Amino acid sequence: MRTNQTFAISFFIRKKKNQPELGILYARITINGKKQEISLKRTLPVDRWNQTSCRMIGNSSESFQINKKINETRSQLFKIHDALLKEDKVLTVDLIKSRYLGTDQQHKTLCQLLDYQRIKMNKVLKYGTLKNYTTTETYLLDYLKVQYRTSDTYLKHIDYEFTLGFESYLNNLEGLHNNGLMKHMERFKKLMRLAEHLDWIEKNPTRRFKLRFDSVDMVYLSKTELEKIKEHELENPTLRLNRDIFIFACYTGLAYADVKSLHKNNLQIGIDGRKWIYTRRSKTNTPVRIPLLKPAEEIINRYQDHPKAETRNSLLPIYSNQKTNQYLKEVAKKVKIRKKLSFHTARHTFATTVTLANGVPIETVSKLLGHTKLSTTQIYARVIDSKISRDIDNLRLKLSG
Incomplete structure (x- = not known):
């Protein structure tokens, strides 16, 4: 049972030692005769302070701001007092001060x-x-x-x-x-x-902030560019290897992290009796099943005994993402393709040039890419002008009888 307590709030100023004509404003909390003081970090002229009314006299802007601070502080301290009572806390001047300053354990940083x-x-x-x-x-x-x-x-x-x-x-x-x-x-x-x-804050201060992303042009290879990279003779074996793994991604749609995580046991026989890749997307952990197209299968066979793949027990001897992208830029330069090539270009190429442009239904492409929403895949469908042209040509034939 809580005993009756006296709770009071007052305000006073304390003169500055080096400037006695100025005073610093303080709030004083009193509970059952015990006191605690809080500096409000406001300075005002001593001759304009009325200790009886605990107010700054005058109608100046400074007086208005100081008196407003006093009212707000008094209101806040009473709210803290009431909140602590509801929490069934043992009220002390130290607890009220620490809650006001935000140093009690209730507040997280x-x-x-x-x-x-x-x-x-x-x-x-x-x-x-x-x-x-x-x-x-x-x-x-x-x-x-x-x-x-x-x-x-x-x-x-x-x-x-x-x-x-x-x-x-x-x-x-x-x-x-x-x-x-x-x-x-x-x-x-x-x-x-x-x-x-977690109930660490009452109100989310970022809720009203709107994210404003700029639309970015999607880089993908056309059929001609894809063939050009695939068929180009590269003397440097490192460039040739990185080019081949990039081509593998162009025909599987796998992102860099997914290709890197592939092991030999990810290669399985699918429902059609052919080789498939069974894996999960590193980004979303979504299961993905991809039937192997001939160019991708040829690259697997080409590097199945590569020392780097054997050492890591991986399906392909892939370099780091940074080095791979660096080598791909060199490949683009040698092949004379002016697009900004990166490993992710392969995924875009698979979605556009390899699948959608060849009439693969968007629902199937979505599954192959491991998208959880069809709307994500529809972004690729918007850039396929050649498919739009072909579909309209088919429509013209039907309309002409």
């Missing part, structure tokens, strides 16, 4: 949220995604140091202004373009949504 996300998601998220979150975390902590001169902050202090400030900070970083910036903001929004779900 941004670093605690980042640590929680890192520990909990370490086994859920893929390495690449975790790496991206680490970069976003670095930017967030740098922003705190630059803008707020601190290494951490309470989540309750993060507001919409903080969100816009973080966007502005990222915008001033050299080499970070809009879509990269928006990916960091997207991860920040997910972090704050996690804090909201």
